[in-house]
Amino acid sequence: MSITGQSINTRNADIPVYGVVAERHGLRDVLENIRHHRLTLLSAPPGYGKTTAIADYALQSDLPTAWHSLQERERDLPAMYWHSLQSLEFIAPGISVTAGQLTSPDESAAYIASYLREHLTQHAIYVMDDLHYIAAAPQVERWLRELVRQLPPTCHLVLISRALPDLPLAELIARGDVLAIGQEQLRFTAEDASNLAIKVGANLPDSDLKDRVQHLEGWPVGVAMSLRPLPADLQIGLLRGSGGPEALFDALANGILKSLPP
Numbered sequence: 001m002s003i004t005g006q007s008i009n010t011r012n013a014d015i016p017v018y019g020v021v022a023e024r025h026g027l028r029d030v031l032e033n034i035r036h037h038r039l040t041l042l043s044a045p046p047g048y049g050k051t052t053a054i055a056d057y058a059l060q061s062d063l064p065t066a067w068h069s070l071q072e073r074e075r076d077l078p079a080m081y082w083h084s085l086q087s088l089e090f091i092a093p094g095i096s097v098t099a100g101q102l103t104s105p106d107e108s109a110a111y112i113a114s115y116l117r118e119h120l121t122q123h124a125i126y127v128m129d130d131l132h133y134i135a136a137a138p139q140v141e142r143w144l145r146e147l148v149r150q151l152p153p154t155c156h157l158v159l160i161s162r163a164l165p166d167l168p169l170a171e172l173i174a175r176g177d178v179l180a181i182g183q184e185q186l187r188f189t190a191e192d193a194s195n196l197a198i199k200v201g202a203n204l205p206d207s208d209l210k211d212r213v214q215h216l217e218g219w220p221v222g223v224a225m226s227l228r229p230l231p232a233d234l235q236i237g238l239l240r241g242s243g244g245p246e247a248l249f250d251a252l253a254n255g256i257l258k259s260l261p262p
Helices: 025-036 050-060 077-088 105-118 138-150 170-173 191-202 207-216 220-228 232-239 247-260
Strands: 005-007 015-020 039-043 066-068 124-129 155-161 176-179
Touching: 005 191, 015 050, 015 247, 025 050, 025 155, 025 176, 039 050, 050 066, 050 124, 066 077, 077 105, 077 138, 105 138, 170 176, 191 207, 191 220, 207 220
Parallel strands: 039 155, 039 176, 066 124, 124 155
Antiparallel strands: 005 015
């Protein structure tokens, strides 16, 4: 989980780079299984450190990684297709140069899969972040389903989203092709909080950290915020109020609303 972050071009792949990241040994062990699956799904609500976890893993992995951060405009198939080609250039040079005009979702997905099958000489990761942007966009969802179906085993696709994408998951799971990572695996443990506290210079006893993690139900962004100086009223709501993560959200929302003019 990060405290601050920015997106920069790292190793020629647009992997987000964060200033302070907690060492999460348990989660790291789970993420190591990405290389053994054709498809990995990270699905959880905001604030669970989905992007941070995968970005940190990719930066430390020996596998080259193509990073594709989706935007709202990629609900349009041409925008999605060309951004995908540009992202994949890092692991499959020339893929956008030899691409023809966009035709159907099936044919464009087949072109990408075929190029990767022929030119991807080593195992690599393709990350698609913020996949929830394309929910209920029929053409793009069809393109993604076909891409998942045809990708070669050397390309490990990682989909990050707030909700599960529209994919034939039952079939993929039956073949052992899917690694699913959700809230339970992403929740902070007391050890995670302790590692982050050391990095940010928060000198707190283990019992206090354990209480914070328990009170916030392991919500990573809430735990990270609790280690930073906060206004007294927010600290009270965050650490001693009721409602866990929901209490933190209410406190932040109320503070923002009070600062706005009538």
